[in-house]
Amino acid sequence: MSELSALTQQAKQLKQQQRYDEAIALYKQACLLSPRDPIPEHNLATAYADAELLHDARYHARMALQLGSNHAATWLVLARVEQGLHHFSAAEEAYRRAVAIDPVLAEAQLELAQLIWMQTGHIQQAVATLIASIKQHPDNPVLRLTLARVFEGAGDIVVGYKVLADTLQFMEDEVLQSTATHLALDHGDYQQALVHAKRAYAMAPQYAPALMAYCYALMANEQAAQVLPMIDAYLEQQPDDQLALALQATALKLAQDERYKALCNYQSMVQSYSLQTPPGWSSLPDYLAELKQAVRTHHHFKTHPFGQSVRHGSQQPSILRFKDPAIQAFPQAIAPAIEQYLQHIGMDKQHPLTRRNKQDWQFNGMWSVLLKSQGFHSNHVHSRGWISSACYLELPKTVKQGNVDGWLKFGEPGMATQPKLAVERYVKPEVGQLVLFPSYFWHGTVPFSSSESRMTIAFDLVPKP
Structure with a gap:
């Protein structure tokens, strides 16, 4: 194995372990070994992107393209980075370049459709490029499956199902x-x-x-x-x-x-805590006001992404990559609550929640959701989590009233059952409150009607390896 191949393989393994700093250092060495080769630059761009260092990722993706890369995958990396930087026109153009090179690249097709959908809320605009590609490749099941998923994500279940039913007639x-x-x-x-x-x-x-x-x-x-x-x-x-x-x-x-x-002990395993005021703020209300304003500036989309629980609202992924002081201080504000929760649930090697409790944790994703009137989360679970959360930054007045509009609910499956199963616990949200619970708990929210918004930060925790 050549030195370049060995470096690349080692860096890939480190990236898979989320040891991004080490992976980036090795990919840099690979770039120095082969300075006119676009592949090491592409690999370095993906590592920076995974590490949420988006400006560096954009630089090296562009460098790979300048060195002659004509791979759809490089355009896809650039598209994702541009979208993460809120450069939506540049992201759309990069997605279109990826699709032009490889029309059956499902990820690029899906993400292009999603970007257009989130910006416009118009499904026909979102699927136009995908349908054109299907006309060119009518027997490709991947494209048809992607089209069905787009319609499903936009809420048009009947059309999505028809696409699959038609496809299943010949494949x-x-x-x-x-x-x-x-x-x-x-x-x-x-x-x-x-x-x-x-x-x-x-x-x-x-x-x-x-x-x-x-x-x-x-x-x-x-x-x-x-x-x-x-x-x-x-x-x-x-x-x-x-x-x-x-x-x-x-x-x-x-x-x-x-x-x-x-x-599923909903009374014990669902716990609520108040955030702690992080260093640099005189009071929790002052911190929450600044945090709310900072998070809101990053909500740019008109409607929800595909494959998520959000309805009638927007979702901003990976918020910790933003440099706003209040956002960067958020892990400090929630850490005491997390430690209390881990102490509360204890350790039992026979239980799927507590047997993983080694009092040591890391984030596995953090995002924000902004719901508008009639907005809600469909019942769902977090398949890659361990402990999940909801932290409330902004609530409409209707949530504070006597009904359960806008409340968090547990125990009602996000699936059809016979007989139908009911909600087992409601939690009334409060601004500055953090709710923690097992990721396998079915949970959702009740729709609300208001001219005001409901804004949250949520995250998943997993044990440190």
């Missing part, structure tokens, strides 16, 4: 069938969903999304008893899969199994 695989399962469930055709799910699972029983889709469909068709042995076996191999734990909890509840109470 099928476990990915198409699994996705069709969820779309059929979402528009209420539970029996057809079960048909899709059975086919997906028969094709690829080891493919986790096919297993999950089958579990969803079984519970929508009053067959929860079949779910438990399958999901229990899966969790023996993947014990930290939060979606699998949520499905297990739902199946246990439907089966009236006593294990459910230990797995």
